[in-house]
Amino acid sequence: MPLDYKNKVILAPMVRIGTLPTRLLALKHGADIVYSEEIIDHRFIHCKRYVNDALGTIDFQLDTDSRPLFRTCATETDRVVLQLGTSDGKRALQAAKLVENVVAGIDVNMGCPKDYSTKGGMGSALLTNPEKIKEILTTLVNGLSIPVTCKIRILPELDKTLELVRLIESTGVAALAVHGRYRHERPRHPVHSDVIKIITETVKIPVIANGGSGEIKCYDDIENFRSLTNASSVMVARSAQYNCSVFRKEGPLPVEDVIKEYLKIAIQYDNHYINCKFCVLEMMHDIQETKAGRMVRSALSLHEICNAFGLGDYYTKMRTKPIKNGIQTNSDPEEPQSKRLKSDDTVTMELQCKRCDYDFKQHSPKSLLLEWTRNNRMKEPIYTTSCRDSDRRFSSVVQVNGKKYTNSYWERNKRLAEQGCAIVCLRSLGLNDGRKNDILSNNTS
Incomplete structure (x- = not known):
């Protein structure tokens, strides 16, 4: 069954907010559909697809990045929409094809007024380029097996806005999200609910109303905004950004409780x-x-x-639970080990080893770990380091007492990589890792 956009409450696409933990948390608390943050097609087309058995996710990642550009899981497959930033139909289709089988829909960002988007001919820059809008949406609709939508802002002239939405409807999109503000307006400006209502009376496809977060504090407010705009569905941004439980029909939870829920999901994934x-x-x-x-x-x-x-x-x-399976990729099985995540029983954490936080001359993590093994009559730590060819960054694994420890953050040199995995080991064992604040507190206690 294709994704149905009627009578839904939806998590809006938000840069840096709409990653997997927030999306899953929104679904848990009652959102029907969740949008990813905007992902630029220029970058996304260069991603590789990885099946991450360790986390139960599918990751899309660039060789040059230490973290995925987009991560998803089975829990959201039939309810997640990937939003693309694009200015070209063929390139957008190439990007969308990468995720066609793991997301429920594709959305095109045509409303973002930020310079980083509009300078590339994306976002709200498309609002005054109807031929480009038609080319992008028609290409996606004809080339994909999943629904295509777009998200716009309104134009200063009502007749121009209505002309635009009729054009969008003619491309065959499944729904239209409307942020009821002009390009120059910000959240402090009132949303033009009356314009959204006129749009709902102009097109036959579902209209998703967006921009009412200033008045949305609970689920009842979402329904009030739906009634005010006569929209089929409502998309919530800032209110959900501040508290994802805004989608709960029973009422929102205390933000501290929501943060704890978020962190547990973030750890899991x-x-x-x-x-x-x-x-x-x-x-x-x-x-x-x-x-x-x-x-x-x-x-x-x-x-x-x-x-x-x-x-x-x-x-x-x-x-500290062992990771028994790493990433399985469709790339050459003989690919160098430095380009693959560890697949053995390894304790993995992610942290950045900063020189300002440690005294590498007096109390380095490596020296503390060495001292601890000697005091406990163990074999000295064994370090193995690999270099990633794409950006010459380093990752190390340390073996202590038969167990391996690694830092998933790739450091700029071998020395920091070794110190990083030593920190992982020390923290996993509940030991002081040499961080300056810890040393000071120990000396003054």
């Missing part, structure tokens, strides 16, 4: 800590000056973010 930090701070937008908020702002790893919410032990328990 190995979400990058930088993205986690951004998302958590957005959820804490009005409580960042609390103790937990300050801890998150200064956090340098997902573990530290979890500590701010009493989930440090949970993180350690979940992340």
Whole structure:
């Protein structure tokens, strides 16, 4: 069954927010459809598809990146829509074909007013280029087996807006999302609900109303916005960004509880800590000056973010489980090991080893680990390092007492890579990893 866009509540596409943990959390709390963040087709067409058995995900990743550009899983397959940033139909189709079998729909961003989008002829730059809109949407509709939609902003002239939506409808798209603001308007400006309502009376395809987050605090507000605009469905952005439980019919949960749910999903699916930090701070937008908020702002790893919410032990328990299966790829099976994730029983964490946080001369993680093994009459740590050909970055594995430990963050040199995996080992064992703050606290206690 193709995705049905009628009578739905939808998580809007949001840059850096719409990654897998947020999407799954929105689905858990009642969203019917979730959109990915915008992904630019120029980059996406160069991704390789990986089946990640360790996480139960399908990853699309560039050789030059240490994290996927798009990660998805079976839980959302029939409800996730990938949003593309594009200015060319053929290139958009090439990108969409990569995910055609793992997403429920493709959306084209025609509403983003940001310079990084419009300068490339994408986003709201398309609103005044109807022939290009027709070319992109027609190419996608004719070339894909899944529904195609687009998301627009309204034009200053009502007749131009209605002319535009009729053109879009004629391409065969399954639905149309309308952000009820002009290109120059921002969230502080009132949404033009009346224009959205006129659009719903002009086209026969489902219209998805967007832009009402200023008035949306709970599910009842979503329904009020639906009634006000006469839209078939409602797409929620900032309100869901601040608290994904806004989709709950029973009412939203306390944001601290939602953050804990988010972090558990992020741990389960190995979400990058930088993205986690951004998302958590957005959820804490009005409580960042609390103790937990300050801890998150200064956090340098997902573990530290979890500590701010009493989930440090949970993180350690979940992340120290051996990874028995790595990534299986359709690429050449003889591809160098440095280009593949580890497939043996290895404890993996992701962190960036920063010189400013450690005294590599006096208390380096490697020296502390060596000292610990000697004190416990174990064999000294054995380090194995590989270099990624595409960008000359390094990853190391350390073996201690028969177990292996690695840092999934690729460092710029061998020395930092070895220090990084030593940190993973020390933290996994519950030992001081030499971080300056830890040393100071130990010396003053």
